[in-house]
Amino acid sequence: MDQLHLDLPGPTPATGDGFQPAGLPDAALAALLKVAGPGVDVPLLTIEARHLGGALAPGARAGGAVSALEAAYALFSGGITVDAESRAAVHACLDDLAAALAPWRAPISYRNFTERREDGHATWLIWVNGFAGTGKASAKVAAGIRNNPKGWYANLHTSEFPGGAVRGQLHRGGW
Incomplete structure (x- = not known):
């Protein structure tokens, strides 16, 4: 290739x-x-x-x-x-x-085409029901998520669901 x-x-x-x-x-x-x-x-x-x-x-x-x-x-x-x-x-x-x-x-x-971090923040890929997006986290928050993902809860907001479209506990895993 x-x-x-x-x-x-x-x-x-x-x-x-x-x-x-x-x-x-x-x-x-x-x-x-x-x-x-x-x-x-x-x-x-x-x-x-x-x-x-x-x-x-x-x-x-x-x-x-x-x-x-x-x-x-x-x-x-x-x-x-x-x-x-x-x-x-x-x-x-x-x-x-x-x-x-x-x-x-x-x-x-789509983060597969992105190699650099923006603004010194870690970039996280978010996949939900066939839609992709990204979120940013400070270095301290990113380290906390990496070290103990179960200690973090995510709430994804969209324009259609401003109160939260998806909520859930984070966990270590793969795609």
Whole structure:
């Protein structure tokens, strides 16, 4: 599979990140090109937008932990980070790219395409009845959940159920 995607055969020091735009209209593409287009010194090896839809479109099928993604594209970018200078340059470019495309970002991110933590908080994937979302926790709360998940209770609020759509005790386990 790595040969199909032209990934390097061995471990490579790199940083990448991604998110899902709800769409990529002309204004979004112009914003992307302004920070990473021709004539801009960009330390990234790749900026790719994969079209979603089809079987991933909402309502196309039911089943599985995540049956659909509420986004039109999956965007992923990355660069080689061999030293502190290259790490800083790649992170800054990824931040610029995310900020430039923020107005078109889908409301829910699929975390398999996300490599970096936001705002120094741990990011948790939440799967409920085929819908995916994320939650943020401070480092102290994240450590508490990791060390003793049974000591924590979750209450997931949605716009449809502001009082709480799902409530439950946390426990250690897998998917």
